């Protein structure tokens with residue numbers, strides 16, 4: 001089971017650190033860089049994992065976990081880092097990054113992006129494993145649905161035994177909405193982000209979410225795992241967990257705000273291993 005109260009409290013503090021800068025305890029700062037298809041996020045925690053500051057920027061410089069606009073990616077990371085350094089009054093020198101499963105060949109590019117902004121990458125992990133640093137589940141499957149991909153990590157006895165990543169995410173939800181309503185993509189994205197319209201759009205986007213659940217069903221069944229734990233921006237969609245439960249037959253859980261889970265989990269792993 002997810003310790004929802006603890007997770008919700010912790011993530012809401014990370015959310016607050018977008019606007020407010022919290023005093024860190026002594027020691028090194030931990031930085032997580034999430035280079036995503038839809039958002040680039042930098043999360044700063046103190047040495048005891050208390051949220052300190054966070055900056056994010058919507059961006060389309062990656063596709064399916066691979067950097068397609070290197071110069072743009074470097075510029076955004078540099079700008080976000082400068083904003084944080086200004087807020088903190090100190091330099092950020094090291095970070096951790098996460099890769100979707102199956103994109104190892106792009107690792108160097110991700111590292112170069114961080115380095116171009118003046119940060120040394122001291123740890124690299126996969127995205128759903130990063131999320132599980134917060135969830136702390138030892139059995140089940142953690143599913144990270146971002147803008148471009150659905151990634152999953154299967155856990156047994158506290159260890160990640162399999163990771164997978166497939167190209168269906170929030171972008172596809174937006175495209176279906178735009179097509180169905182015959183409206184521009186930007187307008188469809190705005191409707192999707194408005195939680196007061198989630199009930200209305202639910203029937204339209206249901207098939208895309210079912211596709212995401214089918215991806216998970218390819219790798220797990222109700223006999224092989226006891227629960228699905230959702231994270232990633234797309235899981236903000238109201239009712240997504242009920243579709244997963246119906247499609248897979250597996251109990252599905254998500255925190256109040258699944259959006260900042262992975263970038264924060266990346267920051268927690270900013271330690272030399």
Ligand SMILES: Nc1ncnc2c1ncn2[C@@H]1O[C@H](COP(=O)(O)OP(=O)(O)OP(=O)(O)O)[C@@H](O)[C@H]1O
Nearest residue numbers: 036037038039146147148149170171232233234236
């Ligand atoms: N409140 C919301 N309701 C619905 N969708 C949302 C909400 N907030 C964000 N999203 C969607 O979540 C996606 C971004 O999520 P996230 O930041 O986890 O992705 P990413 O890490 O950039 O992408 P990826 O992991 O696929 O590379 C976008 O498609 C965005 O539209």
Ligand SMILES: [Mg+2]
Nearest residue numbers: 036127146262
């Ligand atoms: Mg992501």
